[in-house]
Amino acid sequence: MPKVVSIHSYRGGTGKSNFTANLATTVAALGSRVGVVDTDVPSPGIHNLFCLEPEQMGKTLNSYLWGEGAIEEAAYDISANVGVEGAGKLFLVPSSVKADDIARILKDGYDVRLMNDGFRNLVKALQLDYLFIDTHPGLSKETFLSIAISHVLIIILRPDKQDYQGTAVAMDVARQLNVRKVLLAINKAHSKLNPEALKQKVEETYSETVAGIFPLSEDIVQLASEGVFCVKYPEHPVSQEFRKVAQQIIEG
Amino acid sequence: MSNVGDLQSLASSITAMTSPFRNYLIDLHEKYRSLNEGAVADYIPELALAKPEWFGVCVVTAEGQVFEVGNCDQLFTIQSISKAFVFGLALEDHGREYVNSKVSVEPTGEAFNSIVLDEATNRPYNPMVNAGAIATADLIKGKDGTERLKRVLEMFKRYTGREHDINVPVFLSEKATGNRNRAMAYLMLNFGMVSDKIDETLDLYFQQCSIMVNARDLAMLSATLANGGVNPVTKERAIDERYVQDVISVMLTCGMYDASGEWAYRVGLPAKSGVGGGITAIAPGKLGIGTFSPPLDAKGNSVRGIKVCEDLSKDFGLHLFNVASPERNLQEWIAGGDGVNDW
Numbered sequence: 001m002p003k004v005v006s007i008h009s010y011r012g013g014t015g016k017s018n019f020t021a022n023l024a025t026t027v028a029a030l031g032s033r034v035g036v037v038d039t040d041v042p043s044p045g046i047h048n049l050f051c052l053e054p055e056q057m058g059k060t061l062n063s064y065l066w067g068e069g070a071i072e073e074a075a076y077d078i079s080a081n082v083g084v085e086g087a088g089k090l091f092l093v094p095s096s097v098k099a100d101d102i103a104r105i106l107k108d109g110y111d112v113r114l115m116n117d118g119f120r121n122l123v124k125a126l127q128l129d130y131l132f133i134d135t136h137p138g139l140s141k142e143t144f145l146s147i148a149i150s151h152v153l154i155i156i157l158r159p160d161k162q163d164y165q166g167t168a169v170a171m172d173v174a175r176q177l178n179v180r181k182v183l184l185a186i187n188k189a190h191s192k193l194n195p196e197a198l199k200q201k202v203e204e205t206y207s208e209t210v211a212g213i214f215p216l217s218e219d220i221v222q223l224a225s226e227g228v229f230c231v232k233y234p235e236h237p238v239s240q241e242f243r244k245v246a247q248q249i250i251e252g
Numbered sequence: 253m254s255n256v257g258d259l260q261s262l263a264s265s266i267t268a269m270t271s272p273f274r275n276y277l278i279d280l281h282e283k284y285r286s287l288n289e290g291a292v293a294d295y296i297p298e299l300a301l302a303k304p305e306w307f308g309v310c311v312v313t314a315e316g317q318v319f320e321v322g323n324c325d326q327l328f329t330i331q332s333i334s335k336a337f338v339f340g341l342a343l344e345d346h347g348r349e350y351v352n353s354k355v356s357v358e359p360t361g362e363a364f365n366s367i368v369l370d371e372a373t374n375r376p377y378n379p380m381v382n383a384g385a386i387a388t389a390d391l392i393k394g395k396d397g398t399e400r401l402k403r404v405l406e407m408f409k410r411y412t413g414r415e416h417d418i419n420v421p422v423f424l425s426e427k428a429t430g431n432r433n434r435a436m437a438y439l440m441l442n443f444g445m446v447s448d449k450i451d452e453t454l455d456l457y458f459q460q461c462s463i464m465v466n467a468r469d470l471a472m473l474s475a476t477l478a479n480g481g482v483n484p485v486t487k488e489r490a491i492d493e494r495y496v497q498d499v500i501s502v503m504l505t506c507g508m509y510d511a512s513g514e515w516a517y518r519v520g521l522p523a524k525s526g527v528g529g530g531i532t533a534i535a536p537g538k539l540g541i542g543t544f545s546p547p548l549d550a551k552g553n554s555v556r557g558i559k560v561c562e563d564l565s566k567d568f569g570l571h572l573f574n575v576a577s578p579e580r581n582l583q584e585w586i587a588g589g590d591g592v593n594d595w
């Protein structure tokens with residue numbers, strides 16, 4: 001049975017797109033067929049990490065939502081871009097970065113049911129084992145939708161009061177939507193924090209598992225979204241932490 | 253999203269969208285979309301205009317959740333499906349005993365348009381055959397044809413929660429070609445089974461059959477019966493609770509023309525079909541099903557509609573007399589959750 005994994009945070013810039021890209025790549029590298037959908041229609045970005053340039057994009061998620069074609073027509077095989085070989089495959093359905101397209105979808109909206117049906121069609125058409133959904137921060141209909149359908153919801157938070165509060169809101173919503181499994185991930189933890197104590201505190205606060213703690217990393221900043229970190233630095237502690245989280249997704 | 257009520261209502265609209273049950277219906281619709289059997293009714297030119305590919309499936313639960321796939325907004329004429337509900341109104345107008353004295357409730361092996369009355373009592377066989385439906389329409393109270401029609405339309409509005417119109421060309425065509433029905437009415441008049449306002453009653457009968465509905469309306473009709481006569485969305489009562497069982501039981505025994513016996517055995521859902529391509533089916537206490545697909549089989553029932561009802565009944569154990577645990581648990585599939593694999 002295919003597994004849907006949504007990556008969410010209440011606030012922006014927490015590292016959702018980085019997590020999505022690294023986790024999806026890690027799972028695909030282990031031999032699974034993996035799809036990634038960028039549902040961040042207002043501010044898409046994950047295609048950068050996968051080195052898919054706007055010029056290479058024909059159809060996008062927007063085209064599908066406008067009824068201009070099947071969702072799989074907007075799926076790009078990016079396995080080679082991230083060095084995934086063999087049985088594993090990685091596909092990306094990007095959102096359009098054209099300002100006109102973004103304006104149009106914000107202005108006219110779209111039928112959210114199409115998103116649900118599109119996810120399912122994509123999984124069927126590409127015979128995916130995993131579908132990763134990168135989301136727009138905050139709460140919106142599409143966020144609700146991706147939370148509702150996910151088998152695993154990953155909520156990312158930074159050690160920051162605003163993030164703590166936002167995570168509580170996101171958790172409320174997730175519970176209201178009967179989400180099946182939640183994993184918390186702490187990102188951008190500065191070096192002075194005690195990871196074990198932090199993990200314990202967060203787990204107590206939200207009564208959910210912390211799947212991984214990621215340091216604030218100069219190396220990630222330096223990569224500057226021009227590639228998937230765990231492909232560039234497979235032995236880096238950050239990459240090992242991603243593998244740890246990926247393992248929990250696979251097992252969970 | 254300032255209060256819990258809003259969060260809850262948004263969450264429930266999202267869970268309805270992502271409900272495994274909705275996904276099941278999408279797959280079911282896909283499964284039978286390409287089934288190209290049967291023929292669109294063409295005894296009047298208006299019906300022949302229906303597109304054979306039109307296909308809508310709607311399920312409304314007794315709790316008022318609405319699931320719809322395909323052409324659920326496409327309007328078509330309700331045709332014979334109206335008979336079951338007008339029977340309910342006649343019961344409200346006159347009570348069971350009187351109505352039963354005018355129309356029997358016995359299934360007939362004869363065709364729906366046969367000119368046969370019960371030999372001992374001169375009653376038409378049941379309210380679902382044309383003769384019985386005309387005798388039933390005769391019972392609808394009102395000072396004139398307009399008021400009687402208005403009462404019928406208001407009744408349908410209570411069931412579906414929205415206003416309905418008559419398809420006038422269909423009405424006029426039915427009226428122009430309805431000599432057989434006229435003959436039946438006069439035969440019944442001869443036996444004193446109907447009043448002498450024959451033309452007015454026949455008009456009402458042709459009009460009730462020409463009411464325009466869509467698949468969602470059909471699901472609302474049956475969901476209202478499934479919910480004890482109260483529309484589960486608007487919460488309005490559509491029919492006196494005492495007569496819900498009358499309507500449902502006649503649908504079970506006579507609702508699918510002369511395929512009713514096999515239907516009761518195999519599908520086990522009280523249902524009524526119409527030559528417009530609609531079927532409304534009831535799982536009492538659980539849900540109502542509305543299907544729309546114009547191609548009909550030899551017995552006059554929608555081919556795709558039959559398949560959809562068969563699958564729903566089998567997969568969720570909806571057969572009235574089923575006691576075995578079904579392949580899928582309805583509540584779980586509607587609510588979603590760990591136990592459900594809808595991928």
Ligand SMILES: Nc1ncnc2c1ncn2[C@@H]1O[C@H](COP(=O)(O)OP(=O)(O)OP(=O)(O)O)[C@@H](O)[C@H]1O
Nearest residue numbers: 012013014015016017018137188215216217220221
């Ligand atoms: N652990 C980390 N240490 C340092 N920088 C990081 C770390 N994780 C992510 N970043 C950087 O933070 C920025 C935001 O990351 P990313 O785009 O993945 O976040 P996001 O949650 O997807 O943002 P948005 O809400 O805008 O979609 C990027 O520049 C990224 O390189």
Ligand SMILES: [Mg+2]
Nearest residue numbers: 016017040045
């Ligand atoms: Mg992002």
